[in-house]
Amino acid sequence: MILPSLAHRDRDAREWMDDPGCDRETLDRTYSQFRVVNALVAGWHATYRRHLRPVLPRDRPATVLDIGCGGGDVARNLIRWARRDGFSLQVTAIDPDPRALAWARRRPPVPELTFRPALSRELVDEGRSFDLVISNHLLHHLDEQQFPALLADSQQLARVRAVHSDIRRERWGYLLFSAGTRPFFRRSFIREDGLISIRRSYTVPELRAAVPPTWRVAPQRPSRALLIHDPDPR
Template sequence: MNFSIRSYQQELLDAEHIPYNDLAQNLRELDVINRLLGGHAITIKGISSLTKNLNQPITILDLGSGGGDTLRAIARWARKVNKKLNLIGVDLKPECIDFARKESADFPEISFIQSDYRAIDASQLQPDIIISSLFCHHLQQQQIVELLQWMNENGKMGFVINDLHRHPLAYHSIHLLTMLFSKSYLVKNDAKLSVARGFKLSEWKELLKKAGISNANISWEWAFRHLITVRTHGF
């Protein structure tokens, strides 16, 4: 494995027509991984930095929302800190949307849209903050630049990205953990590959530069993540 460059090997999760039960097992395990390794907390940290000292209701749009686990974690946090949030998840896979809706039945503040994010009329949704958690590593370079530009143009307050740092320790650690504990062939294959498709700090800086974004705050977070927070339009 050459960690100096991103892998573009396709993840199994990106294939079409994955059996629903297999996909559901994958999504449940990803939720566990994100909770135990602090992935959800990283996204919440970014949202908290953008909403500090703000008490009005806020709409958050999650691109590539998968099984909705990130939004449920945000909803739990918001309830604890008495923030009023309208949470909207967007995902291309109808199976992910079906799963997410079932798992989010106790969260009336969460809704889901089955769509490519580029087909959404953001002016109708009026998102204050747009988030992307573990979505960017599924994309090609130019697709990421376009995503960054879309988030920057449509997030009234800003946007937050949480994605993987490509590093050999992260790769081998998640490979070992999933081989020992995972029951999902999707997780066993894709967890380490997701790291190989992740990013180095210099790559994020270059992608943001290509997108014309100069005010991003990038921090390294535990469990080998980068948190990117951008405050837009004067907020």
């Protein structure tokens, strides 16, 4: 394998599953495999324990907005973990891609989970707000205008905390993902798009330079970075 240069973000690389004309069967298989990939590398159980569970209310259901929810596996896991810990969540999961929502809605329904075709700006315009705002593997998809717009929307939508989780661009992470996924995930976009995602993703210094001072960047293993915002309590 020829290792591409990871010195700079590859803003021009495009993932196969973002192509409106990509093979639908392969795309649906990719959505079904996100559950496995996210469980192995996305670190959401640790993120839930360290950054979400400590701010959950016990006297009422917490409202959560999942932006760019894809197949909805992160939202389903959060509901399950919270329920096990004695909390209740009401999650609104949004995605502008009807293909993702169609796949997610074919899975067994969860009463606490609602899917909706929308962008974060639409919810801001509606005057909506949520206790928590999250996203998974969304930041690296955004261009130079969309990235700050997402942060601004998150600040308006989140009453308690916003947490955006994404890949951290690193050489060893690229090599491990390439080697670890090669024997698996055939007939899906997981491996090819995952490597493209790493090339498009940020390093920790790049994120710190790109976000307003009210956001903090928290490195997370393996090869992850979190953007966290806590609204001013005043």
